[in-house]
Amino acid sequence: MQMKDLREYCDRVLLSEEEIKAMVKRLGEQITRDYAGKKLFLICVLKGGFVFMADLVRAIDIPLEVDFIAVSSYGSSTKTSGVVRLLKDIDKPVNDKHVLIVEDIMDSGLTLKYIKEMFETRSPLSIKICTAFDKPERRKVDITPDYVGAVIPDEYVIGYGLDYDGILRNLPDLCVLKREIYEK
Ligand code: IMP
Numbered sequence: 001m002q003m004k005d006l007r008e009y010c011d012r013v014l015l016s017e018e019e020i021k022a023m024v025k026r027l028g029e030q031i032t033r034d035y036a037g038k039k040l041f042l043i044c045v046l047k048g049g050f051v052f053m054a055d056l057v058r059a060i061d062i063p064l065e066v067d068f069i070a071v072s073s074y075g076s077s078t079k080t081s082g083v084v085r086l087l088k089d090i091d092k093p094v095n096d097k098h099v100l101i102v103e104d105i106m107d108s109g110l111t112l113k114y115i116k117e118m119f120e121t122r123s124p125l126s127i128k129i130c131t132a133f134d135k136p137e138r139r140k141v142d143i144t145p146d147y148v149g150a151v152i153p154d155e156y157v158i159g160y161g162l163d164y165d166g167i168l169r170n171l172p173d174l175c176v177l178k179r180e181i182y183e184k
């Protein structure tokens with residue numbers, strides 16, 4: 001792929017940096033209220049979740065623990081493969097903790113369904129999902145996130161941690177990827 005300027009991949013801004021900031025603040029306040037007095041363990045799904053995770057933890061005003069998992073679900077295209085594989089697991093048991101899975105975006109729901117079921121077998125005190133963005137129209141399996149930053153239309157988005165072919169995660173806004181980039 002020929003490299004362009006970062007902004008040239010963006011067809012239009014769906015959510016600006018400022019709008020995302022307000023969104024994260026709202027989620028942080030909600031999580032702070034809901035988990036007050038509880039042992040909260042945030043588990044970020046790499047790589048896409050890392051930007052959201054970094055902002056979200058600083059918007060939560062109670063003690064918490066973090067860890068990271070990595071799964072593969074997408075290749076380099078914009079369509080899900082439906083196959084999920086665990087590439088990196090967390091280090092500690094979760095049985096005495098309230099687990100909150102932090103994900104960048106929910107699309108078919110296959111990735112989160114796999115991850116949620118995997119953690120359920122480890123018997124945490126509770127298990128919930130927090131996703132920055134949700135495309136509910138695309139759902140293929142029955143799974144609903146507990147915390148959603150923003151519901152977005154069925155379009156391929158980049159920025160705020162989300163990539164196309166491994167790049168563009170560092171765009172501060174959430175943008176719709178130009179069709180001409182992937183329809184070649
Ligand atoms: P799902 O298993 O179909 O729900 O897909 C979840 C994963 O696919 C997300 O964690 C993202 O990594 C990726 N994904 C889904 N939609 C998009 C998108 O619009 N842009 C970038 N990545 C996406």
Ligand code: MG
Pocket residue numbers: 045046047048049103104105
């Ligand atoms: Mg992801």
